[in-house]
Amino acid sequence: MKKFLARQRQEGFFSIRLKSAAGTLTAAQLLAVHELAKNFGAGFVNLTSRQEISVPFVKEKDLDAMKNFCAAHELKISPLGTIFKQVTACQGTQSCPSGIIDSPKLARELERLHGGRELPNKITCAVTGCPNNCMKVDANDIGIKGAVEPKFFVENCIYCGACARVCRVGAIEVDRARKFWTIDREKCVNCGRCVKACKKSALSGSVGYKIFFTGKDFFPLIHDEETLYKIIDSALKYFSEHAKPRERLNKMFERLGTEDFKNFCHKEHLQ
Numbered sequence: 001m002k003k004f005l006a007r008q009r010q011e012g013f014f015s016i017r018l019k020s021a022a023g024t025l026t027a028a029q030l031l032a033v034h035e036l037a038k039n040f041g042a043g044f045v046n047l048t049s050r051q052e053i054s055v056p057f058v059k060e061k062d063l064d065a066m067k068n069f070c071a072a073h074e075l076k077i078s079p080l081g082t083i084f085k086q087v088t089a090c091q092g093t094q095s096c097p098s099g100i101i102d103s104p105k106l107a108r109e110l111e112r113l114h115g116g117r118e119l120p121n122k123i124t125c126a127v128t129g130c131p132n133n134c135m136k137v138d139a140n141d142i143g144i145k146g147a148v149e150p151k152f153f154v155e156n157c158i159y160c161g162a163c164a165r166v167c168r169v170g171a172i173e174v175d176r177a178r179k180f181w182t183i184d185r186e187k188c189v190n191c192g193r194c195v196k197a198c199k200k201s202a203l204s205g206s207v208g209y210k211i212f213f214t215g216k217d218f219f220p221l222i223h224d225e226e227t228l229y230k231i232i233d234s235a236l237k238y239f240s241e242h243a244k245p246r247e248r249l250n251k252m253f254e255r256l257g258t259e260d261f262k263n264f265c266h267k268e269h270l271q
């Protein structure tokens with residue numbers, strides 16, 4: 001059975017964690033959190049690193065009443081333990097000018113697919129909308145980053161150099177006199193700034209996803225959500241089947257290496 005109460009250092013008190021939908025709570029939910037903290041806790045809440053709301057100083061006898069209150073006010077209590085944890089997300093295209101992907105939407109879908117899934121140990125997952133990486137996806141077991149792959153159309157280029165000037169990593173080289181344009185794909189961090197800067201339709205960008213496992217970049221840019229979900233599903237299957245009880249993903253990689261894992265996920269990727 002799933003556990004919901006985390007024991008506090010103060011005898012007889014517990015905390016519960018409320019989910020946010022990828023970092024978002026409605027005004028009505030915030031009012032309900034206010035009531036919850038006032039009536040069942042100590043009148044305050046804490047924000048966790050997983051974008052959850054922790055309500056401390058709860059008594060075990062109040063858990064059922066709290067569950068009923070939460071159900072009536074569209075608040076979800078996070079289960080504890082060795083599970084797929086709440087997916088964290090930045091605002092992405094919902095409001096950030098740098099956003100490439102809709103991070104909260106993606107996080108909510110991952111939450112729907114895997115939220116609370118029992119695993120040998122916890123899996124953390126974060127979605128960040130662009131290479132600025134505000135969500136520090138490399139510090140999670142699974143990280144997803146919005147990315148743009150620039151495509152060049154030589155017939156439209158006037159060699160103005162605007163794309164090269166906005167590229168923060170110096171991946172583009174333009175020589176007007178020689179009518180020369182080139183991109184170093186190794187240097188490119190897929191931010192899409194060059195695509196936005198080109199006013200001559202000489203660059204277009206296909207939006208995609210970079211996926212990281214414990215900060216490791218095993219796969220090329222993924223172009224569709226369905227493939228991304230397949231890879232994550234197979235990664236979780238592999239973890240369930242190969243990790244020892246209480247073993248974290250990075251420790252499993254240290255013990256088994258990553259080749260078999262990559263091949264297993266890649267098989268799904270190519271289907």
Ligand code: SF4
Nearest residue numbers: 090096099129130134
């Ligand atoms: S990662 Fe990018 S899209 Fe997300 S908040 Fe930061 S700058 Fe905006």
Ligand code: SF4
Nearest residue numbers: 157158160161163198
């Ligand atoms: S900004 Fe566009 S037109 Fe100008 S050099 Fe770059 S690709 Fe060519």
Ligand code: SF4
Nearest residue numbers: 167188189191192194
């Ligand atoms: S996508 Fe970003 S990093 Fe890549 S070439 Fe364009 S501006 Fe540079």
